[in-house]
Amino acid sequence: MIKKEKLVEGAKILRAGKLIEIVGLGNVFSGTYHVEKTPHSIGFGNSFRTAFVVKPRNSDDIAKLVKLANDTQTPLVPVSSGPPHFRGDSAPGTGGAVIVDLTKMKKVIRVDRAHRVAMVEPGVTFGELIPAVKKEGLRLNMPLLPRKSKSVVGSMLEREPVVMPKYHWDISDPLACVEVVFGNGEMFRTGQAAGPGTIEEQWAAGGAQKTPYGPGPAQWYRLIQGAQGTMGIVTWASLRCELLPKLEEPFVVGSPDLDKLFELVHWLVRLRLVNECLVLNNSNLAALVAKKWPGDYQDLKDSLPPWVLFFNVAGYDYFPEERVSSQIKGISDLTNRIGVEAERAVGRVSAAEMLKTVQRPSAEPYWKLRYRGACHDIFFITTYEKLEGQIGVMQELANEFGYPASDMGIYLQPIVQGANCHCEFNLFYDPENPSELNRVEELSSFAVTALMATGAFFSRPYGKSARMIVNRDAAYVEALTRVKEILDPNRVMNPGKLCF
Amino acid sequence: MAISKDVYKEFEDVVGAENISDDPVIKAAYRSPDLTVVLPGNTEEVAAVIKLCNKHKIPYKAQSTGWSFMPPTYDFIFLDLRRMNRIIEINEKNMYAVVEPYVISAELQGELFKRGMICNVKGAGSTCTALAMSGHGHMGLTTSTGDRNDLATEWVTDEGEIIRLGTLGASDEWFCGDGPGPSLRGILRGGGVITKQATKVYHWPGPSEYPLEGVSPRYTLGKKPSDLNMMVRYFSFPSIEKLVEAELKIGESEIAFELMGFCPSMVSSNITTSNEEDFATLDKFTKEVQGPGFMVIIAGNFDEDFAYKKKALAQIIKETDGKSLKTVEDPAVESTLLFQCTRVCASIRETFRAGGMFSSMMVQGQRYDNHVKWLEEGAVLKRELIKKGLVIADDGQQFGWGEEQGHLGHTEIFCRFNPYDEKSSKAVQEWLGKLGKRALDGCFAVPAMGVLPVDEIGKRVSNYHVWFGKLKKAFDPNEVGENTGYSYVGADISGVHTSIYKKEPEKASPKQ
Numbered sequence A: 001m002i003k004k005e006k007l008v009e010g011a012k013i014l015r016a017g018k019l020i021e022i023v024g025l026g027n028v029f030s031g032t033y034h035v036e037k038t039p040h041s042i043g044f045g046n047s048f049r050t051a052f053v054v055k056p057r058n059s060d061d062i063a064k065l066v067k068l069a070n071d072t073q074t075p076l077v078p079v080s081s082g083p084p085h086f087r088g089d090s091a092p093g094t095g096g097a098v099i100v101d102l103t104k105m106k107k108v109i110r111v112d113r114a115h116r117v118a119m120v121e122p123g124v125t126f127g128e129l130i131p132a133v134k135k136e137g138l139r140l141n142m143p144l145l146p147r148k149s150k151s152v153v154g155s156m157l158e159r160e161p162v163v164m165p166k167y168h169w170d171i172s173d174p175l176a177c178v179e180v181v182f183g184n185g186e187m188f189r190t191g192q193a194a195g196p197g198t199i200e201e202q203w204a205a206g207g208a209q210k211t212p213y214g215p216g217p218a219q220w221y222r223l224i225q226g227a228q229g230t231m232g233i234v235t236w237a238s239l240r241c242e243l244l245p246k247l248e249e250p251f252v253v254g255s256p257d258l259d260k261l262f263e264l265v266h267w268l269v270r271l272r273l274v275n276e277c278l279v280l281n282n283s284n285l286a287a288l289v290a291k292k293w294p295g296d297y298q299d300l301k302d303s304l305p306p307w308v309l310f311f312n313v314a315g316y317d318y319f320p321e322e323r324v325s326s327q328i329k330g331i332s333d334l335t336n337r338i339g340v341e342a343e344r345a346v347g348r349v350s351a352a353e354m355l356k357t358v359q360r361p362s363a364e365p366y367w368k369l370r371y372r373g374a375c376h377d378i379f380f381i382t383t384y385e386k387l388e389g390q391i392g393v394m395q396e397l398a399n400e401f402g403y404p405a406s407d408m409g410i411y412l413q414p415i416v417q418g419a420n421c422h423c424e425f426n427l428f429y430d431p432e433n434p435s436e437l438n439r440v441e442e443l444s445s446f447a448v449t450a451l452m453a454t455g456a457f458f459s460r461p462y463g464k465s466a467r468m469i470v471n472r473d474a475a476y477v478e479a480l481t482r483v484k485e486i487l488d489p490n491r492v493m494n495p496g497k498l499c500f
Numbered sequence B: 001m002a003i004s005k006d007v008y009k010e011f012e013d014v015v016g017a018e019n020i021s022d023d024p025v026i027k028a029a030y031r032s033p034d035l036t037v038v039l040p041g042n043t044e045e046v047a048a049v050i051k052l053c054n055k056h057k058i059p060y061k062a063q064s065t066g067w068s069f070m071p072p073t074y075d076f077i078f079l080d081l082r083r084m085n086r087i088i089e090i091n092e093k094n095m096y097a098v099v100e101p102y103v104i105s106a107e108l109q110g111e112l113f114k115r116g117m118i119c120n121v122k123g124a125g126s127t128c129t130a131l132a133m134s135g136h137g138h139m140g141l142t143t144s145t146g147d148r149n150d151l152a153t154e155w156v157t158d159e160g161e162i163i164r165l166g167t168l169g170a171s172d173e174w175f176c177g178d179g180p181g182p183s184l185r186g187i188l189r190g191g192g193v194i195t196k197q198a199t200k201v202y203h204w205p206g207p208s209e210y211p212l213e214g215v216s217p218r219y220t221l222g223k224k225p226s227d228l229n230m231m232v233r234y235f236s237f238p239s240i241e242k243l244v245e246a247e248l249k250i251g252e253s254e255i256a257f258e259l260m261g262f263c264p265s266m267v268s269s270n271i272t273t274s275n276e277e278d279f280a281t282l283d284k285f286t287k288e289v290q291g292p293g294f295m296v297i298i299a300g301n302f303d304e305d306f307a308y309k310k311k312a313l314a315q316i317i318k319e320t321d322g323k324s325l326k327t328v329e330d331p332a333v334e335s336t337l338l339f340q341c342t343r344v345c346a347s348i349r350e351t352f353r354a355g356g357m358f359s360s361m362m363v364q365g366q367r368y369d370n371h372v373k374w375l376e377e378g379a380v381l382k383r384e385l386i387k388k389g390l391v392i393a394d395d396g397q398q399f400g401w402g403e404e405q406g407h408l409g410h411t412e413i414f415c416r417f418n419p420y421d422e423k424s425s426k427a428v429q430e431w432l433g434k435l436g437k438r439a440l441d442g443c444f445a446v447p448a449m450g451v452l453p454v455d456e457i458g459k460r461v462s463n464y465h466v467w468f469g470k471l472k473k474a475f476d477p478n479e480v481g482e483n484t485g486y487s488y489v490g491a492d493i494s495g496v497h498t499s500i501y502k503k504e505p506e507k508a509s510p511k512q
Ligand SMILES: Cc1cc2nc3c(=O)[nH]c(=O)nc-3n(C[C@H](O)[C@H](O)[C@H](O)COP(=O)(O)OP(=O)(O)OC[C@H]3O[C@@H](n4cnc5c(N)ncnc54)[C@H](O)[C@@H]3O)c2cc1C
Pocket: B061, B062, B063, B064, B065, B066, B067, B068, B069, B070, B081, B101, B122, B123, B124, B125, B127, B128, B129, B131, B134, B135, B136, B137, B191, B192, B193, B194, B195, B347, B348, B351, B487, B488, B489, B490, B491, B492
């Protein structure tokens, strides 16, 4: 994150002259980019000199900045969310970079109830968008308790998992269309937004920017997603929204038997019986709902079974009670067959409280930081039947490295309508304690390799291991590089990241 | 013969003498005088053949089933993938199936039905490849579309490189096609050959097989749909606005398995077995309907679910002044529509039977209501052609359907006509051109492929043709692959006039 950010002054104004011309004096800052002390950071604890931090006001500013970067061979690092940054993707991979901080671009451009779609600039956070779409009777399919400053666009570009697998048809959801300034400085719009006509003309013709694929045979948005800012800068994105239910009935199922829980998850998602649907271990669930620290946390955790499945049954405009009761009938047939019980509360955690919690961004401080002050996440995509083995590998490694496995948070999120499962290990640690930090760092790099050997797929690799993960398949890297050469031939966009 | 004996021999060495031919009879069957047909048996052979094409700068084209067969006149190596016909895996727990190109949807669906599952089937019918590729079809409300169903994929590029997307490259598994990092699914449909692909599959609440009775062409289902917790209805509405309202409410309330916006002529051609019967039935339907309509299939996962869905549907239809077409309420007709529109086996009846040919303007992805005004204009123009006797008199209506519970959709209007009647063909072509131009001028949509030159469209659509051209050049430096700029796997029209880098056949010809 930027420490000691201050407006440019004195001799620096001269050096920043062109940047100031583009975004105005009040939007150019100088400062040292200090990489968070996290195991993801490349050379954590180091400070990179960034040339400047600029805060563009609109897409025009962005286009000019990218052009300038090409003319002067200056690396650009786009950042949409406010601090803290955990994954190191927004830490410059080289010195002398200009950070393009998009947090000032905060317009909710449109919310369209009829088409169930919203369009936002990259600085818009979940905390800001949720009420804006709610006013229109809509809601977001969003990640689990994003931090307050997390950009909606940033989250979608990272292909973060979302909590309602039923509405997660494709791994790219809920992203619809984007406007992007590619690394070569040219502006492009993807999907239905591409044209014909301007966005306003499309609206006037009754259209919405909803269809993600195209124009033409390519699916451009897929090349921008997951790219960690290496292809271009997104100036707005549209996203599909879901209807606000008229009635919701949340449940929890506690069990020591993950296999059984996932048998249930499979059928809940397959039959599309539930909206929110996710599994947490006792550490994570306690961390999520604990109000008083640390006493409350431990009591809560002690009251919980090892695993808790949370799901929510919803009714919409037509006979919501009847819909919910018919779904619940289907669910009880399943739970009876599988031999688990869906309840209103488990231990000291109620399903109703969980529902409220998962439909909002995290309260401050960010839930992952409450326990020990910092958290390192190891996450990947997998399938249900591999989970037990992979969790076993991780627990064993944690214990081996002197990190108590029982302290580790685990979050399992079915995605892509049940075709995949996002598996996330949360290693809570004290950032001020160098030996803890080292331990987590070592554990993390061992774990990534060990988990890969079990078929864990690191589709969104960050930090130190990213290069190793991406570079495993030479043909794939070669193909990505060709795409990169088209979109960012001078390699000004976030150099040093992924395989670029 | 388009290629020299020596070069022929090189290809023969890859696939074996029994899997290559330039026999005039075989070439005639593929409708092109210039090609050499090659039948690779596996991915490595596909890659080796394409590498040879690059070496000798010979253009190639692949086909999975050849359903949309339109051989460009300047293709020389024709990769017929019919030997690659295995269902490699059906993974019930993780809801995907892995197939090779010549597995057709009917086969995959047959296997899936036994497991209580179903795949998306292209509107073209279940005789098309089961690869996800493109493909928008009747069941899109529940089973999404090809563009969004593909998971891990094995792909041979136009240079003959084998690229394994997602988990396939990482751990030899099929469950995810994206990453690490950006997803190359973004460029899959731009060229090369897909040799294996995992496609998402979905829950199927229906029977494990349809107990058909009768003989071709008049099969019936031995069971009443209601005995299967299923129901098929056709509703007509007093106006397009009411229809759209009903369609959206059905999508939003998540009660339908399928919503197919058939116009009456499509229902009549589906359930009849000859043109005479078709036109008589259409006549009857046209008198019975009050306006535009759609067919909807409700499927209950269990009794209470079925009851709820029917009740919600009845309420929506009441609120939107819909009227049920009595003919379809007859269980015999209802059951015919049920198996035809879930097995998706009637597209020939709908498209080719009446006139011998059809030409279509369609928009895939965007919702029906976005285009209805524009396609209504198309319907008015089409009625003029009907009046002049140039196309089949089917009342001229457009149709469409919802995808992903109405988040997305498909809209289409087509003319059926006699392709041997020059006046008809020309009139239909002009009609398409006018509609395409209106699509651009009215900012409605990107017109269907092949209707207008690609650069005319591209400059109005973020210059995508220029970007796509760059992708093509990067991945196909020798220009041996598909070169229409429109071509996308699964739905392709190759007109020389739409080529983004126009190649002179002579220049590209390796004739020696
Ligand atoms: C009557 C009719 C109705 C139709 N209705 C619809 C509809 O409702 N919705 C819809 O989406 N489409 C429709 N289509 C188009 C349809 O999608 C395609 O015809 C279908 O997907 C072709 O399937 P195929 O791959 O088996 O055919 P093919 O003819 O084998 O292939 C089609 C195209 O894909 C390329 N291709 C084939 N296999 C591969 C491969 N393995 N790797 C790379 N490229 C390959 C071919 O070169 C060709 O360009 C219709 C077509 C017809 C004729």
